[in-house]
Amino acid sequence: DGVVSRNDVIIQGGSIVNGDVYGGYSGAENVVLNAVEIADSTVNGNVTGGRSGDGTAESNGVILAGGTVTGDVVGGYGEAGAATGNSIFLLPGADGKATTFGKDSGLYGGLGAVASDNSLTLVGVKGVKVVDVGGFDKYQFNLAPDTKAGDTLLAATDRVAFSDGGSMVDVDFSGSPIWDFGLSEDNKKINLLTLKNGKFNGTPSLATGTYTLNGILSNYTEKLNADTNNVFVELEETPLADGSEYVKVVGKNGNASGNTVVVPPSKDGATVPNAIAALAASKDDKTELTGNS
Numbered sequence: 001d002g003v004v005s006r007n008d009v010i011i012q013g014g015s016i017v018n019g020d021v022y023g024g025y026s027g028a029e030n031v032v033l034n035a036v037e038i039a040d041s042t043v044n045g046n047v048t049g050g051r052s053g054d055g056t057a058e059s060n061g062v063i064l065a066g067g068t069v070t071g072d073v074v075g076g077y078g079e080a081g082a083a084t085g086n087s088i089f090l091l092p093g094a095d096g097k098a099t100t101f102g103k104d105s106g107l108y109g110g111l112g113a114v115a116s117d118n119s120l121t122l123v124g125v126k127g128v129k130v131v132d133v134g135g136f137d138k139y140q141f142n143l144a145p146d147t148k149a150g151d152t153l154l155a156a157t158d159r160v161a162f163s164d165g166g167s168m169v170d171v172d173f174s175g176s177p178i179w180d181f182g183l184s185e186d187n188k189k190i191n192l193l194t195l196k197n198g199k200f201n202g203t204p205s206l207a208t209g210t211y212t213l214n215g216i217l218s219n220y221t222e223k224l225n226a227d228t229n230n231v232f233v234e235l236e237e238t239p240l241a242d243g244s245e246y247v248k249v250v251g252k253n254g255n256a257s258g259n260t261v262v263v264p265p266s267k268d269g270a271t272v273p274n275a276i277a278a279l280a281a282s283k284d285d286k287t288e289l290t291g292n293s
Contacts (some may be wrong), residue, residue, distance in 0.1 A: 030055035046071035066093015070102035083110030098125035106132030134161035152191040166205030
């Protein structure tokens with residue numbers, strides 16, 4: 001039917017592959033909805049969700065959970081056509097660690113004559129290191145449970161290129177059931193995407209508003225920010241009027257539902273006033289609290 005579609009390559013269980021891996025490949029046809037999934041295994045080569053010579057590469061994906069990839073990782077590659085809606089997901093392996101990449105590895109959402117709507121999502125991993133990052137229109141960072149101030153989720157040594165108009169960057173705290181980010185006077189940020197050498201190519205578009213803190217004990221407010229070589233979350237303590245600290249659950253776009261707030265003993269041992277303060281402060285911020293306990 002003129003389309004290479006819905007093929008999956010699954011590599012797991014400590015397997016070793018010496019060579020390049022493609023979810024779908026065609027010299028002339030469109031390559032659509034193909035995927036590569038690699039878990040706790042090694043690929044000595046490049047990994048591409050879908051690649052077409054003369055056609056388009058659309059909605060292909062790569063999922064990496066731990067293990068090692070020595071080459072480049074590409075969501076979709078349309079050599080002469082468009083690369084649209086392709087994705088890369090980075091997840092923790094069985095040991096809880098992210099995929100290790102080679103000394104020259106790059107991450108690319110879409111490569112082609114035209115590239116659009118390609119995305120990179122990090123879920124519960126940090127300390128990812130590559131040489132080059134580009135071809136993504138959206139970056140989603142879902143924090144690992146043990147994330148602390150000063151951590152870096154994704155670092156590139158040579159280049160980070162954002163799409164024309166600014167790649168969207170967003171962060172989600174809902175998978176991080178911690179309340180102590182290790183904040184100090186000299187360390188008040190979590191680095192999401194860092195370029196070690198030089199400046200970003202282009203400017204990221206940062207998601208605005210508050211961020212979901214489902215079930216997280218937090219003494220901090222969070223603000224997404226960027227400079228010429230780093231996209232980061234700024235963390236600030238939020239004291240009550242009387243100077244004590246409290247737990248605040250907020251929802252992105254003003255809605256927080258189904259959250260559980262667990263309040264530890266405060267410095268003066270008064271837990272109940274802190275809990276009341278948390279709810280009151282959230283309502284003052286026009287946050288709707290539904291089904292919370």
